[in-house]
Amino acid sequence: xxxxxxxALQTAASGITQLxxxxxxxxxxxxxxxxxxxxxxxxxxxxxxxxxxxxxxxLALVAFSHVxxxxxxxxxxxxxxxxxxxxxGTSTVDLGxxxxxxxxxxxxxxxxxxLLIVIYSTGYMAHDENxxxxxxxxxxxxxxxxxxxxANSLLLLFMCWELVGxxxxxxxxxxxxxxxAAAAAKKAFLTTRVGDIFFLLGIVWLFAQTGTLLFYNSxxxxxxxxxxxxxxxxxxxxxxxxxTVIGLLIFAGAAGKSGQLPLHVxxxxxxxxxxxxxxxxxxxxxxxxxxxxxxxxxxxMQAGTPAGGITTALTVVTWxxxxxxxxxxxxxxxxxxxxxxxxxxxxxxxxxxxxxxxLGGVAVGMFHLITHAFFKALLFMGAGSVIHGVHEEQDVxxxxxLRKAMPxxxxxxxxxxxxxxxxxIVFSGFWSKDGILAAAKDAHFSRGPFYLLVFGAVLTxxxxxxxxxxxxxxxxxxxxxxxxxxxxxxxxxxxxxxxxIALGVIGTPAWPWFRxxxxxxxxxxxxxxxxxxxxLVLLLTSTLIVLVGLGxxxxxYGSKSPAPEERDVLEKAVPPVWxxxxxxxxxxxxxxxxxxxxxxxxxxxxxxxDRRVWGGIVAxxxxxxxxxxxxxxxxxxxxxxxxxDKGCEELYSGGGLLARVQSxxxxxxxxxxxxxxxxxxxxxxxxxRP
Amino acid sequence: MSPLSCYLLVAALVxxxxxxxxxxxxxxxxVLIGIELMLxxxxxxxxxxxxxxxxxAALTGLMFAVFSIAVAAAEAAVGLxxxxxxxxxxRTTDLDEISRMKG
Numbered sequence: 164x165x166x167x168x169x170x171a172l173q174t175a176a177s178g179i180t181q182l183x184x185x186x187x188x189x190x191x192x193x194x195x196x197x198x199x200x201x202x203x204x205x206x207x208x209x210x211x212x213x214x215x216x217x218x219x220x221x222l223a224l225v226a227f228s229h230v231x232x233x234x235x236x237x238x239x240x241x242x243x244x245x246x247x248x249x250x251x252g253t254s255t256v257d258l259g260x261x262x263x264x265x266x267x268x269x270x271x272x273x274x275x276x277x278l279l280i281v282i283y284s285t286g287y288m289a290h291d292e293n294x295x296x297x298x299x300x301x302x303x304x305x306x307x308x309x310x311x312x313x314a315n316s317l318l319l320l321f322m323c324w325e326l327v328g329x330x331x332x333x334x335x336x337x338x339x340x341x342x343x344a345a346a347a348a349k350k351a352f353l354t355t356r357v358g359d360i361f362f363l364l365g366i367v368w369l370f371a372q373t374g375t376l377l378f379y380n381s382x383x384x385x386x387x388x389x390x391x392x393x394x395x396x397x398x399x400x401x402x403x404x405x406x407t408v409i410g411l412l413i414f415a416g417a418a419g420k421s422g423q424l425p426l427h428v429x430x431x432x433x434x435x436x437x438x439x440x441x442x443x444x445x446x447x448x449x450x451x452x453x454x455x456x457x458x459x460x461x462x463x464m465q466a467g468t469p470a471g472g473i474t475t476a477l478t479v480v481t482w483x484x485x486x487x488x489x490x491x492x493x494x495x496x497x498x499x500x501x502x503x504x505x506x507x508x509x510x511x512x513x514x515x516x517x518x519x520x521x522l523g524g525v526a527v528g529m530f531h532l533i534t535h536a537f538f539k540a541l542l543f544m545g546a547g548s549v550i551h552g553v554h555e556e557q558d559v560x561x562x563x564x565l566r567k568a569m570p571x572x573x574x575x576x577x578x579x580x581x582x583x584x585x586x587x588i589v590f591s592g593f594w595s596k597d598g599i600l601a602a603a604k605d606a607h608f609s610r611g612p613f614y615l616l617v618f619g620a621v622l623t624x625x626x627x628x629x630x631x632x633x634x635x636x637x638x639x640x641x642x643x644x645x646x647x648x649x650x651x652x653x654x655x656x657x658x659x660x661x662x663x664i665a666l667g668v669i670g671t672p673a674w675p676w677f678r679x680x681x682x683x684x685x686x687x688x689x690x691x692x693x694x695x696x697x698x699l700v701l702l703l704t705s706t707l708i709v710l711v712g713l714g715x716x717x718x719x720y721g722s723k724s725p726a727p728e729e730r731d732v733l734e735k736a737v738p739p740v741w742x743x744x745x746x747x748x749x750x751x752x753x754x755x756x757x758x759x760x761x762x763x764x765x766x767x768x769x770x771x772x773d774r775r776v777w778g779g780i781v782a783x784x785x786x787x788x789x790x791x792x793x794x795x796x797x798x799x800x801x802x803x804x805x806x807x808d809k810g811c812e813e814l815y816s817g818g819g820l821l822a823r824v825q826s827x828x829x830x831x832x833x834x835x836x837x838x839x840x841x842x843x844x845x846x847x848x849x850x851x852r853p
Numbered sequence: 854m855s856p857l858s859c860y861l862l863v864a865a866l867v868x869x870x871x872x873x874x875x876x877x878x879x880x881x882x883x884v885l886i887g888i889e890l891m892l893x894x895x896x897x898x899x900x901x902x903x904x905x906x907x908x909x910a911a912l913t914g915l916m917f918a919v920f921s922i923a924v925a926a927a928e929a930a931v932g933l934x935x936x937x938x939x940x941x942x943x944r945t946t947d948l949d950e951i952s953r954m955k956g
Contacts, residue, residue, distance in 0.1 A: 827952035830884070834876055 358419020624712025
């Protein structure tokens, strides 16, 4: 990590590091137990899921406080526990886990948000008949995700990474009776698989180059200087070093998981799953795993930084992130499904995190990850509460005026929305986004990312205002009567809302606690920073950006209350642009006529080859062997069996002949005896003659 | 012709008669009698060879004969016992009827 020049490294494994594996293991065991429960055992299933996550949270807090106490006493804690998993020849494959500020922060975030969402789910899924199955998958997901977080080996990380992908598939397709949900699950699984193939290639290459997949192993790990220097020296292709190519391959895996261009298509469709799943997996944790992965392999991404610049790998990360941030924000403007808007917003924010990692380092990207996890989980759970309250309606045009019917949901949702938009000073989203923008402004290689990210920020504020106006303001346009959700659902919302505001405190420029903690140097409070002109300019810029977005949104949608069948304001203004945005910029259609069409054609070719060519060869072989078998049978019957039968018959008749001698008649025996004696006597007399 | 040859001829004759009786008779008791005759022919040979042998003073031949007669007596007792038990079992002493000795 960058901050090794700050505090001394503390690597001796302590008790909590030895027990760190318990954090993912407990939810996994709970998942196994829940899988064995019968359907009616709802209470037990929910208790197990909540209890296991609460236990994990407790352990995560112990681990965090251990790292924290190390940090306050001036150590940069990075404790590992490694063991050999496989050995072939002289090389070994090691697995292990690591406790450092990065994993400690993620552990607390994942267990805490996970616990809140599991509690919320007991309310949201209360009427689902497959309640136990849901909690089984959710626990399994939590375990796998925590495994990704603590992994000190790229291989262990990859295993848990795939487990996370599997549970994502299972949970998106939770209502598999719906064809759209089943299709979305398949799409998510296959799209992420594209990235994972490159990821696996990167892992294999890294192992071939360095002979280890451990990140940190007291100097011998793949993220430590010795291995990195070797990687930098090894040439790959096109003048790139192996470090760059492996970094890019790993980034491809991260892009698949985190919904970066061009692999973002699965994430909006993943909203077919239950809303708590969207909140936990597709907003707070799993999609952040890609960002976390890049943060984890940051030494590799950063290896060989030219003076005053950034590496090729990080440049790619930055551009992809910035492009994704704007691309997804544009699409989000024209969506009507409450969850789809949030999904595209998530894609966009993940782009911000990637850009933050590329431009400003681990702390900038990770800070946005943490704050985003809280306010996006809040927004999704708020959306779930809304959907629950208006009888499973997801179209924002058929809502309206809900601020009166659902005051608690409205209040918390508004906090989440303002945090996401980056409303100045008060909200955590402002500080984390500000960090990214500040880093982008200082980027030396190009101003492009900065302008993209600023534009994305305007759009973010705009589409969130549009959504909130549609849902909570104006007149009620739906059917039936909207109602507020139960306390089990609103209480987690309130807790998350608190953190959506409070988390900003730890990442302000005046007290960059989070950055210092991650990078391992002392945090100082300098209120003077607020007064610096550089900061003030940025503050004003950000404020302006947010206010422009909010203002436009309010102007176009705020007080009006358009009927569901009425065309959107923007649609009336610029119909072709609106159509393109509404159809998600035709990315899915593009994939449909290129990759998917190609695969269909290729499948048909393969089918033809299979039936005609390979099938014919197989039929020929079958015919030849049939003939051979016929001949063989003839030979067997006539020759082998015939000869054998003959021999048996001979033996049988010989036996019969001998059996007749044993007649049981004493006198026959005597007669034979007499004859034998006579014969013997004759032979004796004959032979004794001189 | 020496006296020994006469004795041996008589013994051979008795043996042949005994053998013929043993082989041809169907009655188990008569077969036993045939066997006794053969044994006695053998005893007669033992006595004759002893009496006209190189050392007639030693009682070796006599001892052999007495031993053999004792064994024959025991054998006759066992044989007769067998015949009686077979008769009790099968109500016959006809050897052609008794063919259960095959395995």
